[in-house]
Amino acid sequence: MNDELIELQNRIAFQEDAIHQLTLTVSQQQNQINTLKLALQELHKQMRNLEPPEDGHGGHEIPPHY
Template sequence: MSNEIIDLQSRLAFQEDAIQELNLTVCQLQNQLNTLQLAIRELHKQMQNLAPPDGTGTSATEIPPHY
């Protein structure tokens, strides 16, 4: 009986350690995800500022006037 309790205690300690490591990993991944989402939002804003408004400018399929 005593060996079973010791075995259960060691398993519990291992599981607690594994859960703590997994929690740290999840927190790191969430921070990276937040950083990447912010970067995508900034890039999206920059792309919107670079694009000409609809109906103005030339598109890639239009023939220049000198042809």
């Protein structure tokens, strides 16, 4: 009976450690997601602020060395 109690305590300790590690991982991933969202929003702002070429060719000019 005592061995069974010790085994259960070991399992609980292992599970608590696993839960703690998973919580840290999820927290780090959420921070990365938030950082990527901000970067994506900034890129969208930059793209909206880009102006099209004035000549209307859309950047498909033949380079001068041809």
